[in-house]
Amino acid sequence: MCLIAVVAVTAAGVKQYDELTWQLTREASAYGFYATLVLFGGWAALAHLGYVPWISPLAFVSLLIILQLLTAFIAVGRRGMLMPR
Template structure:
């Protein structure tokens, strides 16, 4: 009996993992394909590789925010995709998730606007700066609302992710800047630094969540 029950639990876990993995892989492929097609066209042909990478990272932020947000708006569907115990838990987390998702999407939009406003872009520098900063500030406002509504565990998770992101940024961006200053590496492009902040913030969040067991199938 224990063996059969264990087998059923394992199959349940695998099914729980399979759906988000497949969806994540599909979203990642579509994002990369779409950005590749967009930047290879005549309209954005002048973008640098660093700017293209920024657009890709920004698009990932937007799609992730929209995807999780839609799951939160449709708890019965979202419970099958997102890593939650059941529909009831997702309904309880709905408000906090939505504000967090809006923040993530706006931050992604900010990065894309800035990337499209640089050399070879399609947005004039000043409007790009105003639009990018506006998206960043408004997104931060939604993130703050989500943080204030979070329980103690999530607030501690956010604090750990922030400290980890700072350490990783100092280790990656800081060491690179040191090497560039000493002519041991090429200087960083501003858009590269901005993109790295985004990537490191996401990585730090995943690491902090993993350390607290929040990435384990539920």
């Protein structure tokens, strides 16, 4: 039900986004993908070799959300939008 609600709200508000919002979303998504690949790919390689324990599914989901939030702040900060006026 939550997924359906999120899709419905996103579809209803998609016409209200401007070009800057779309570009920031794309940049944050790209940074998030790269960070996820490096962090979890490296962790999986080390876990496969036996150097670190495997990540639990709950830790994976929570770290993925934290990475998305962090990369959104990085994308916005690179545009200078975190500077006070």
